[in-house]
Amino acid sequence: MRAALLALLLARSAAAQDFAGASPAGSTRAPDGLLDRALPSASPSFSASVSQTSWWGLAGLETRAAAVSASVHTWRAALGLSQTGEPEIGWTAVGIGFGAASRNAGAGLRACARRDRDAPWSVARAFGSGAGVEAGAGAWIVPADGVRVWASAPQVWTGGAAPPLARPLELGVRAGEGSAAWVRLVAPRAGDDGERALGLSLEVSPVVAWAEVRDAPLRGSVGLTAAVSALRVGARVDAHPVLGETLRLSLAWVGEPRRSP
């Protein structure tokens, strides 16, 4: 019952899931882009990141994730492990992503397997019967300087146990790098009419502050990221009129030639 309630809550109001960090939407160098949205980073890099999400302040409902990503020329790959909730109601997720990207375009594939935490975790069990598996794809291009357009379908295919969050196709356009504005459109799911979001970010080096407002129901998110050398710290708060606030914290080490927002 608790698991069903949790799934319902997540499906209705969460913006992302197991591997989402605190980066704003549409960032070209978000370390979680490939794992979470199948959107590879524009620049080659090696990164290691951890994040923690506290869903609506509910005790015992937290997501902890760790991920690494690497690049070889234009190829990108990422691997992540995530755990959500207490053993009785929670799950463990393993994610993997592959993609290719240049400065002007990128495309990726992602896959994720989930397993309830009601038994000790193992790799064999993660992909055995009873697990939930999902696979998706995403692509982005830069049609003009400073403008990025993306399409992300994280759950093109699902198998086994249903994922706790239905994530349909998302389209977005973002203008700017550090200081930027973006618009997102999330396709409808069974039972809702999709979602539309508008966001703004402002960069005052080395800090980027951002905010996003979404409809259905009207709610918003604010976030702050800071980069010091190769270290990035991020925090994000999602406010929901009924469920309360969700807090995400992320810490990443990113080895790349340029500093990212």
Add this chain to the structure above:
Amino acid sequence: MGGRAAQVAVRLAAALLVLLSIAAAARAQQPEPPPEPPPEAAEGDYTLERADSLDDAEVEVAIGAASHGGSDVRGSQRVSFRGGGARGTLRDGDEALSGGRVEAPLAGGTLAAGRLAPRWGRGLALGGAGEPWVFSAEDRGAGAQYRGRSGTGLAYEMGGASVFGGRFSKHGVFGARARAGAGALGVIAGAGTAQASLGLDGEQRSLELAFDRQGRWRSEAALTGEVGETRVALRVRGGLVAFRSLAEPARAGPSQALAAAATRALAFADVSAFGALWAWRPGQAGARAALEVDSRLGQHGAFACGAEDQHGPRREPTSRARPTGTRQGWWCEWRGGSPGARLALRHELWGARALARDAVRRAVVARADWAVPFGGRLALTHAVWRVRSGESLYLPEAWSDRLVLRASSGAGSRTRCELRLPLATGTIHLGLSLATGGGAPGAAGSASRRPTWSVEWSRRTRVAAGAPARVTRSVPSRGSGHEIRGTDGATHELRVVRHARAREGAGSEGAEHRPPGDR
């Protein structure tokens, strides 16, 4: 028309005049709505066969196989040829497009056998469009974008005279037509009755009067021209409700209709306006108006958007049909990228109230495609929709030789991955489709459906007289690598097709439709 319908008609007529005045200076063609399943099509997916693109002295051979979910795999073969005045396409094993058509010169004329889709004049007696707002059917007559199949039989044409005989709408029909200058006279007989058609066909104006032995008649006139820099088209139809084409009764269309379209190229975009009023019978009227803006963004990008308003039944309603309310919608589409990597996005929303409120249909489509090694192309299309109960939606799926309109209902998603690669002096096309949620209207449940796949290898060969045959690469249906608009088929092929579900009058001979659930 009833009082309310008359009010709607007056308002729509006023809106039409405004739209026409806005667009009062046009170039280019009239707005091109996406093709819809014709009135005679049954529920379920519908397949439109593209007209072949062979040059003279070319032959194309294709073999393929496709799964329809699970272990149901079917093979198919296709041969197309053109040369020496002969041309034709023969298919086998293809459930949606089986059969074929062959044309060959004979005694100074041209003999055609197999699938026939003739059109006379405005299409009142033969080859009508069915939809009230369509000026000419896209799958009827010579030069049509799609190869229709209103019947099967033989046809012979020589000079200005033509005759045909075959099976149309489940009974034998014979016809003869003679043309002299712009005038034409035709007679159709079958099923114990006869119809006649008198027509005048000019470059910019055409007129047809069709009538039968009982005195039932319809008449239609169409004009095209330019007002300043604006290209305009006008169509007017009148007649009796009871008149039905003998060969294609399902495509009779409304008994009264008025439609107009205007297009003008402005500095920032091409602007098109369209409006139509029609009446199926007294008290059952409809109207439609649309405005569309199409703008190029740089060398490869484009942005298009439009708004549309509809009232009344789009298809001929039965006496039991529920009244069709207002539908107002808007859509936008963006395409961009370079020849190496392209992205196209589309969003479409329809509502039962003004400004598309009270949504009844919403669809989001993304398509990405990339150049891959060895001259190949990889494309991924993902569509998500949500349709209110009682509404219907078709998602177009462009193949190399056809356009498949996938019937969709409820809430769901569809993903198609296509890979095209040169292989063994030909081209191989691989396709994989995944669908979840709502399928064909009437299909049970909304559970996930099994993936389907298709594979086709085709080879196009040019046979030059007196020289060894040389192989030409199969003409890709998606144009050259430097195109964006047009490279994904016609611009409308990313569009969502929507229409009222009622399909009264189905029954003409058309094997194009596929039964519900047959994927």
